[in-house]
Amino acid sequence: MNKQHIVIVGxxxxxxxxxxxxxxxxxxxxxxxRRNHHLxxxxxxxxxxxxxxxxxxxxxxxxxxxxxxxxxxxxxEVTGFDxxxxxxxxxxxxxxxxxxxxxxxxxxxxxxxxxxQKWAPPLKTxxxxxxxxxxxxxxxxxxxxAADPATMRAWLTFVIIGGGPTGVEMAGALAExxxxxxxxxxxxxxxxxxxIILVQSPAAILPTYDPALAQKGAAALEKMGVSxxxxxxxxxxxxxxxxxxxxxxxxxxxxxxxxWAAGVKASPLGEVLARATDAMLDRxxxxxxxxxxxxxxxxNIFVVGDLAHTxxxxxxxxxxxxxxxxxQGKYVAQLLQHRLDGRRVRPFRYQSRGDMAQIGRxxxxxxxxxxxLVGVLAWHxxxxxxxxxxxxxxxxxxxxxxxxxxxxxxxxxxxxxTRQNESEPEVAGFPLETVG
Amino acid sequence: MNKQHIVIVGxxxxxxxxxxxxxxxxxxxxxxxRRNHHLxxxxxxxxxxxxxxxxxxxxxxxxxxxxxxxxxxxxxEVTGFDxxxxxxxxxxxxxxxxxxxxxxxxxxxxxxxxxxQKWAPPLKTxxxxxxxxxxxxxxxxxxxxAADPATMRAWLTFVIIGGGPTGVEMAGALAExxxxxxxxxxxxxxxxxxxIILVQSPAAILPTYDPALAQKGAAALEKMGVSxxxxxxxxxxxxxxxxxxxxxxxxxxxxxxxxWAAGVKASPLGEVLARATDAMLDRxxxxxxxxxxxxxxxxNIFVVGDLAHTxxxxxxxxxxxxxxxxxQGKYVAQLLQHRLDGRRVRPFRYQSRGDMAQIGRxxxxxxxxxxxLVGVLAWHxxxxxxxxxxxxxxxxxxxxxxxxxxxxxxxxxxxxxTRQNESEPEVAGFPLETVG
Numbered sequence: 001m002n003k004q005h006i007v008i009v010g011x012x013x014x015x016x017x018x019x020x021x022x023x024x025x026x027x028x029x030x031x032x033x034r035r036n037h038h039l040x041x042x043x044x045x046x047x048x049x050x051x052x053x054x055x056x057x058x059x060x061x062x063x064x065x066x067x068x069x070x071x072x073x074x075x076x077e078v079t080g081f082d083x084x085x086x087x088x089x090x091x092x093x094x095x096x097x098x099x100x101x102x103x104x105x106x107x108x109x110x111x112x113x114x115x116x117q118k119w120a121p122p123l124k125t126x127x128x129x130x131x132x133x134x135x136x137x138x139x140x141x142x143x144x145x146a147a148d149p150a151t152m153r154a155w156l157t158f159v160i161i162g163g164g165p166t167g168v169e170m171a172g173a174l175a176e177x178x179x180x181x182x183x184x185x186x187x188x189x190x191x192x193x194x195x196i197i198l199v200q201s202p203a204a205i206l207p208t209y210d211p212a213l214a215q216k217g218a219a220a221l222e223k224m225g226v227s228x229x230x231x232x233x234x235x236x237x238x239x240x241x242x243x244x245x246x247x248x249x250x251x252x253x254x255x256x257x258x259x260w261a262a263g264v265k266a267s268p269l270g271e272v273l274a275r276a277t278d279a280m281l282d283r284x285x286x287x288x289x290x291x292x293x294x295x296x297x298x299x300n301i302f303v304v305g306d307l308a309h310t311x312x313x314x315x316x317x318x319x320x321x322x323x324x325x326x327x328q329g330k331y332v333a334q335l336l337q338h339r340l341d342g343r344r345v346r347p348f349r350y351q352s353r354g355d356m357a358q359i360g361r362x363x364x365x366x367x368x369x370x371x372x373l374v375g376v377l378a379w380h381x382x383x384x385x386x387x388x389x390x391x392x393x394x395x396x397x398x399x400x401x402x403x404x405x406x407x408x409x410x411x412x413x414x415x416x417x418t419r420q421n422e423s424e425p426e427v428a429g430f431p432l433e434t435v436g
Numbered sequence: 437m438n439k440q441h442i443v444i445v446g447x448x449x450x451x452x453x454x455x456x457x458x459x460x461x462x463x464x465x466x467x468x469x470r471r472n473h474h475l476x477x478x479x480x481x482x483x484x485x486x487x488x489x490x491x492x493x494x495x496x497x498x499x500x501x502x503x504x505x506x507x508x509x510x511x512x513e514v515t516g517f518d519x520x521x522x523x524x525x526x527x528x529x530x531x532x533x534x535x536x537x538x539x540x541x542x543x544x545x546x547x548x549x550x551x552x553q554k555w556a557p558p559l560k561t562x563x564x565x566x567x568x569x570x571x572x573x574x575x576x577x578x579x580x581x582a583a584d585p586a587t588m589r590a591w592l593t594f595v596i597i598g599g600g601p602t603g604v605e606m607a608g609a610l611a612e613x614x615x616x617x618x619x620x621x622x623x624x625x626x627x628x629x630x631x632i633i634l635v636q637s638p639a640a641i642l643p644t645y646d647p648a649l650a651q652k653g654a655a656a657l658e659k660m661g662v663s664x665x666x667x668x669x670x671x672x673x674x675x676x677x678x679x680x681x682x683x684x685x686x687x688x689x690x691x692x693x694x695x696w697a698a699g700v701k702a703s704p705l706g707e708v709l710a711r712a713t714d715a716m717l718d719r720x721x722x723x724x725x726x727x728x729x730x731x732x733x734x735x736n737i738f739v740v741g742d743l744a745h746t747x748x749x750x751x752x753x754x755x756x757x758x759x760x761x762x763x764q765g766k767y768v769a770q771l772l773q774h775r776l777d778g779r780r781v782r783p784f785r786y787q788s789r790g791d792m793a794q795i796g797r798x799x800x801x802x803x804x805x806x807x808x809l810v811g812v813l814a815w816h817x818x819x820x821x822x823x824x825x826x827x828x829x830x831x832x833x834x835x836x837x838x839x840x841x842x843x844x845x846x847x848x849x850x851x852x853x854t855r856q857n858e859s860e861p862e863v864a865g866f867p868l869e870t871v872g
Contacts, residue, residue, distance in 0.1 A: 035853065036573060036577065036851075036852065036853040037852050037853070050491075053489035053490065053491045053492070053850075054489065054850075054852060054854060055486075055489045055850035055852055056489070058852050060573075060621075060851045060852065062618070062621035062622065063621060063851070065621075066620045066621050067620070072623045073621075074580075074581070075574075075577040075580075075581075075853075076581070092581075093581070126852070126854050127854060130854075137472060137496075138511075141472065141511040144510075144511075145510070145511075145512070145528075145529070182498070184502045184503070185496075185498035185499060185501075185502050185509075186498065187508045397837075398834070398837075401833070401834075401837075414489075414490075414491035415472075415496045415499070416472065416473050416490060416491055416494050416496065416562070417471065417472040417473070417511075418490060418562050418563060418566075
């Protein structure tokens with residue numbers, strides 16, 4: 001009798017944890033991803049600010065499952081689901097399944113303004129991080145060559161849109177790059193003159209945090225030189241500026257470097273799956289699932305992670321954070337094992353292990369249960385937790401060294417400008433004269 | 437009275453060493469490069485084979501000169517030289533000089549077949565290394581999905597063109613990736629079945645080495661699974677194959693992954709400089725300079741490194757290696773200091789510190805003076821020397837760790853597939869159906 005074949009779509013936190021948790025189950029697993037590596041996204045902003053290299057936070061999927069013979073890794077792009085014949089359709093083939101776990105994650109939401117993406121890139125993949133790094137460093141280079149103060153100022157203005165943990169961490173790291181890491185490296189400009197503006201539409205940054213803690217976080221950012229603008233909406237993004245609206249006041253901020261850290265939209269595979277299974281989607285495109293994370297009417301199809309719309313005990317949707325994906329991936333693996341054993345299965349229950357966000361060198365905000373921490377201790381705790389969850393021993397060693405290094409110095413080892421595209425201009429500025 | 441202004445074009449070994457050696461001279465230095473970092477090219481092949489990350493071997497130029505106030509770094513592209521008005525012309529400006537040092541280096545020579553470059557990329561920049569890494573890893577992924585043995589075989593065949601140190605090191609590292617690092621990671625293929633072919637036009641690989649040592653190197657490569665083809669010329673390169681000619685025999689090798697490590701051509705700035713100064717060029721485009729490295733008739737214009745055609749005591753041109761560039765950069769700096777002091781200046785004399793090439797994990801060939809070494813000792817010596825010359829303490833620490841790590845394991849930490857271009861297909865294979 002053939003072993004049950006479980007196909008997992010997505011090699012992020014949800015998919016990898018599901019596959020790893022099936023290690024001892026009498027099943028065959030195929031993990032499909034269109035990239036060859038698992039990315040530790042919580043540390044991605046550190047690649048964007050030159051503190052880590054991509055390889056420090058990414059693990060080739062094959063290496064993760066090298067010693068797990070019941071897992072096969074396939075590099076491929078999923079284009080559809082044939083639910084009748086039980087096959088996952090790829091751009092160049094198909095993979096049959098007995099059970100399907102869709103963990104395709106989420107991307108960024110530009111709220112209908114997708115054309116903003118070119119000038120306000122998101123921070124989701126290694127390429128995103130490297131592009132942001134390139135733009136940030138190039139901005140300082142362009143400022144150094146600026147012919148007049150207004151041009152210099154525009155190049156030394158950085159806008160981060162979105163005041164959740166990603167935006168906050170990005171802003172803090174950027175402030176540190178400008179005020180510390182690049183100090184003394186320029187002659188015509190003082191990098192510490194850089195203005196970093198963090199734009200948040202709600203009334204406070206870190207809205208999922210205790211308000212008092214979030215306030216302390218905002219104060220820490222301001223102290224580092226970040227200008228925090230809450231209750232400000234972005235209404236336009238161009239290669240030269242960002243337009244903010246606060247109540248009736250409209251402000252045009254001249255800038256050439258914008259990072260998008262606001263709004264999450266589920267992977268397009270959510271819609272593809274919904275059409276194939278008659279499932280429903282929420283406003284962000286996430287698939288509404290049963291308490292056991294299965295798709296209604298399809299007890300052999302599950303959705304976990306950012307792609308799933310699940311509720312906590314008080315009926316609120318769970319956030320799209322790594323912890324949720326990790327726990328859901330493990331849950332589904334356990335559910336499948338229980339089924340094989342004929343044991344009853346309980347609904348998924350999320351156990352929050354707290355939230356933490358790094359504000360800059362040696363400051364972080366942490367809330368775990370009723371514990372609230374801000375400052376150096378929180379900063380160390382932040383590193384410890386992130387290290388624990390980082391896959392791969394080599395990665396942990398390198399990142400541990402970076403943690404130690406950054407405790408003693410302001411130096412950032414990976415402040416390189418590398419080009420994505422050979423046809424880009426040699427000097428990494430923007431071809432302003434050709435863009436409207 | 438204004439200080440003498442020295443402009444250095446190029447932030448490679450020659451330019452950086454010249455600038456650093458002018459630390460205590462009463463001069464102002466401007467170092468221009470179109471990239472923001474100094475690249476330690478001898479270790480670039482290790483980025484191409486996933487052993488190091490770009491940041492491990494590249495140092496932002498600004499950081500190198502942070503504590504040297506008389507050096508200003510400019511990110512810019514040099515387009516010409518106005519020798520009459522003594523200005524270096526940039527794509528977007530001009531920089532006046534009193535003394536000019538051109539250290540623009542070299543690129544790759546495709547012997548009139550520039551269209552081969554697309555399918556046989558060179559190994560010169562960080563982007564080159566990352567592209568090669570992407571192709572190599574993608575080839576294994578494509579082999580894993582291959583529908584028939586011939587397709588699988590073509591994907592598992594890798595051809596390296598050029599049997600000098602670069603080609604040899606690349607071949608050895610690739611053999612190690614195939615036979616060790618990727619072992620157990622695939623299910624349909626055995627990566628150790630990969631064929632690696634090193635193609636060399638002359639009669640032996642490592643032609644600048646003692647023939648007996650080169651022979652030992654070739655034997656070590658064969659033992660690692662590399663097929664060494666000497667006296668074989670490449671006559672065609674396509675996305676599907678490479679055509680080799682050996683005497684009258686012609687062989688078409690089906691392959692999708694080719695690396696070009698043969699033939700060096702000077703930077704186009706050599707020709708630009710020659711036209712501006714009436715200097716002469718050799719066949720590779722290098723500028724013929726005086727014994728003091730100055731351009732004939734222009735005692736305030738110097739050329740150092742790969743761009744310069746200089747002779748040793750027996751009248752042979754010096755090779756385009758890092759050591760020569762380092763010594764020449766230091767020499768010119770010293771010459772300029774001597775001139776300021778009114779001291780006599782002696783001609784440049786190259787002191788060879790030997791040659792070394794790594795063949796794979798724990799084997800290298802080294803020749804220093806009359807000393808010949810092959811094996812593990814040579815391997816350690818190789819790492820020590822490269823570490824000493826690597827700029828930047830952080831880089832040395834990380835690379836030192838990689839050395840230690842690779843002594844104990846076969847693991848390669850940076851085996852990531854990252855895309856250069858967002859419009860490339862999600863699965864990193866080649867669009868064979870659209871290419872002739």
